[in-house]
Amino acid sequence: MTPLVLTGSAWVEDRPLFPPLRLELATGAWTSLLGPSGVGKTTLLRLIAGLPTGVRLEGRVEGRRPAALMAQDAGLLPWLTVAQNVALGARLRGERADPARVRDLLARVGLGDLSERFPPALSGGQRQRVALARTLIEDRDPVLLDEPFSALDARSRLRMQDLAAELLRGRTVLMVTHDPGEAARLSDRILLLTEAGLTVQPVPATPPPRPMDAPEVLAAQAALLGRLIGAAA
Numbered sequence: 001m002t003p004l005v006l007t008g009s010a011w012v013e014d015r016p017l018f019p020p021l022r023l024e025l026a027t028g029a030w031t032s033l034l035g036p037s038g039v040g041k042t043t044l045l046r047l048i049a050g051l052p053t054g055v056r057l058e059g060r061v062e063g064r065r066p067a068a069l070m071a072q073d074a075g076l077l078p079w080l081t082v083a084q085n086v087a088l089g090a091r092l093r094g095e096r097a098d099p100a101r102v103r104d105l106l107a108r109v110g111l112g113d114l115s116e117r118f119p120p121a122l123s124g125g126q127r128q129r130v131a132l133a134r135t136l137i138e139d140r141d142p143v144l145l146d147e148p149f150s151a152l153d154a155r156s157r158l159r160m161q162d163l164a165a166e167l168l169r170g171r172t173v174l175m176v177t178h179d180p181g182e183a184a185r186l187s188d189r190i191l192l193l194t195e196a197g198l199t200v201q202p203v204p205a206t207p208p209p210r211p212m213d214a215p216e217v218l219a220a221q222a223a224l225l226g227r228l229i230g231a232a233a
């Protein structure tokens with residue numbers, strides 16, 4: 001598979017957003033992208049997906065292919081049920097999603113009982129789990145996740161991280177997150193985006209997903225937190 005590579009700088013009107021950088025997604029690996037708010041992480045994800053952004057990219061994306069994208073707002077259609085939202089990708093392609101697979105995924109994200117509910121009657125965390133199921137059902141590579149676990153309580157967060165790690169094993173994943181612990185648990189590679197550009201950060205040597213309280217995870221988490229605080233200063 002051709003590597004997916006973004007090279008270039010981005011501009012918001014005449015203001016630079018990020019300086020010239022090169023972001024290569026390691027094929028089959030989980031890459032996490034961290035950085036201060038507003039630095040351009042979602043923009044990078046959308047540029048890679050080929051979606052509209054408010055910026056001008058002076059550069060190019062090579063190796064782009066159809067991606068599964070889980071956006072920061074769950075983006076559920078309020079007039080479709082939970083199950084219909086999970087099956088939406090297939091429906092948009094004029095196909096029929098396998099109902100057993102939809103049921104199985106909804107059960108695995110803990111929403112087996114809510115499949116006939118409509119999104120306005122869900123909590124923020126439940127909506128996020130529907131969006132996760134909708135992303136995980138797609139047989140796509142790459143998979144682009146924008147803060148996919150941010151609305152979840154601590155227990156569901158760990159469970160959903162493990163589920164995503166299991167179902168996306170071997171896929172090329174780019175996950176934007178503000179949570180250094182999450183990045184340290186799940187990633188093969190960690191990137192930090194700041195106004196100065198993109199830097200590669202150390203990752204624990206053990207294979208992901210790692211226990212959240214493993215010493216190497218806690219050490220990586222603390223190191224990342226220090227860099228994030230430094231970057232935001």
Ligand SMILES: Nc1ncnc2c1ncn2[C@@H]1O[C@H](COP(=O)(O)OP(=O)(O)OP(=O)(O)O)[C@@H](O)[C@H]1O
Nearest residue numbers: 012017036037038039040041042043044053054055
């Ligand atoms: N459509 C737009 N028009 C003008 N500016 C935009 C547009 N979209 C994004 N921006 C600006 O681009 C910058 C980067 O936004 P982006 O959403 O990529 O940041 P982010 O790093 O993902 O932030 P956060 O962590 O808060 O989600 C922000 O300053 C934002 O205001």
